[in-house]
Amino acid sequence: KAGVTQTPRYLIKTRGQQVTLSCSPISGHRSVSWYQQTPGQGLQFLFEYFSETQRNKGNFPGRFSGRQFSNSRSEMNVSTLELGDSALYLCASSSGTAPYNEQFFGPGTRLTVL
Amino acid sequence: GNSVTQMEGPVTLSEEAFLTINCTYTATGYPSLFWYVQYPGEGLQLLLKATKADDKGSNKGFEATYRKETTSFHLEKGSVQVSDSAVYFCALSGTGTASKLTFGTGTRLQVTL
Numbered sequence: 092k093a094g095v096t097q098t099p100r101y102l103i104k105t106r107g108q109q110v111t112l113s114c115s116p117i118s119g120h121r122s123v124s125w126y127q128q129t130p131g132q133g134l135q136f137l138f139e140y141f142s143e144t145q146r147n148k149g150n151f152p153g154r155f156s157g158r159q160f161s162n163s164r165s166e167m168n169v170s171t172l173e174l175g176d177s178a179l180y181l182c183a184s185s186s187g188t189a190p191y192n193e194q195f196f197g198p199g200t201r202l203t204v205l
Numbered sequence: 206g207n208s209v210t211q212m213e214g215p216v217t218l219s220e221e222a223f224l225t226i227n228c229t230y231t232a233t234g235y236p237s238l239f240w241y242v243q244y245p246g247e248g249l250q251l252l253l254k255a256t257k258a259d260d261k262g263s264n265k266g267f268e269a270t271y272r273k274e275t276t277s278f279h280l281e282k283g284s285v286q287v288s289d290s291a292v293y294f295c296a297l298s299g300t301g302t303a304s305k306l307t308f309g310t311g312t313r314l315q316v317t318l
Binding site: 095122124126133139141146147181185195196197 | 241
């Protein structure tokens, strides 16, 4: 079974630009979650999509948004980039069913904002 | 809210030494607990998990037991190898928010010959 894929793997943008990251979950998985990893803040939950609906949301500003398509692929968008948005963005997929979800992570997209 | 506290790193050990990485948590209800490992330049890999009190998760020689009375999930390995060098993250998934993982700060392990 193919794992979680994320594209692109590396991205360089300048302040004020916007960026879109993509995540393809494991086949059959309906939940996609996004996390931001930085040296200072560690791993922080951004949001989760399940069957095209946002189900959970972390404490990030509205510049961070996402969506999920009918094939469960997900995109994350960051508008008006700031230097502090430089991070590794990780996507995780799971079946999405309670009581717990084993989440499988992709390799991440390394975003650098100049 | 939920939180996870891990011991500070880095942890430096000689090959074949015994490893313990401490992890304690705060959560309401009955969370599921996980250990993830991150190798340089890669994403997170699930190492092991436990979903209820007294469960023991194990994989690749690593073990951790879900201790509700001490709210702990310490990671152990009897004999580490150089290839175990990585960053280890303790995480929990809370009741009702099953797809949201709360992570500890991570513990870097370096194993030398």
